[in-house]
């Protein structure tokens with residue numbers, strides 16, 4: 001049976017967000033209606049849905065996949081993140097820019113009903129106001145990842161205005177989860193800290209103690225995607241660049257919260273090249289347009305997220321399946 005959104009394609013379906021979105025969409029619409037695509041194979045516990053090995057820089061493969069499975073909606077999650085992007089800026093440009101352009105072109109040519117393309121807090125830069133960063137502000141990032149996110153937002157907006165393609169997206173903060181590990185971002189420390197706290201009782205952090213960044217727990221990330229995708233297009237004044245946030249904290253504050261569960265948890269700080277990236281990003285975001293235009297409201301704060309992460313990971317460690 002074809003679901004209301006039509007068949008769905010997820011690119012980057014093996015990644016941190018893509019893999020959990022895949023589970024959630026398969027539960028919602030049935031695995032026959034969701035096509036997972038990635039350059040990497042899916043995890044062993046992935047749903048039994050069709051899988052396409054897909055490099056998003058190959059435009060014809062994207063179009064072929066959409067036609068073959070009669071896809072109506074695309075969630076385009078494939079990307080190279082900030083830290084990996086600085087190690088290989090040429091690859092980040094090609095995957096992030098060509099990938100986004102190819103998905104938008106496929107949407108235009110094949111008349112897709114709806115496309116989701118995430119942006120990031122990396123779209124901001126050192127000249128942006130860092131506290132309660134407004135929705136509409138200076139976008140002059142210094143990383144290749146950030147630069148491709150700004151260009152992607154503008155390109156997506158162009159496809160909305162010029163071709164009437166329905167494209168939507170949020171600027172995600174650091175996303176914390178216990179499914180697939182994040183792959184090469186600056187906010188990855190906020191995930192690793194929980195795994196290492198549970199496994200070793202200590203963590204060496206690659207950002208300094210007072211580095212404040214906006215963050216969000218995976219259930220809220222998925223909720224933001226579903227809420228934005230089901231919003232009435234007429235009510236949206238923005239489309240591809242909504243600020244969304246749930247909480248802001250520093251590594252020291254996160255460590256203090258972890259100590260409420262693991263009292264002897266220890267943390268040391270050894271900032272590396274990622275410190276400069278974090279220092280160019282906002283500390284907190286104003287997401288009032290998302291709240292006004294599609295009723296965005298997160299459920300998790302630092303305390304609730306920490307309790308959940310530690311509970312899940314402790315159980316998994318005891319069962320010998322931490323996977324870290």
Ligand code: SER
Nearest residue numbers: 081082120185186187
């Ligand atoms: N989590 C991402 C990164 O650190 C930000 O979008 O690169």
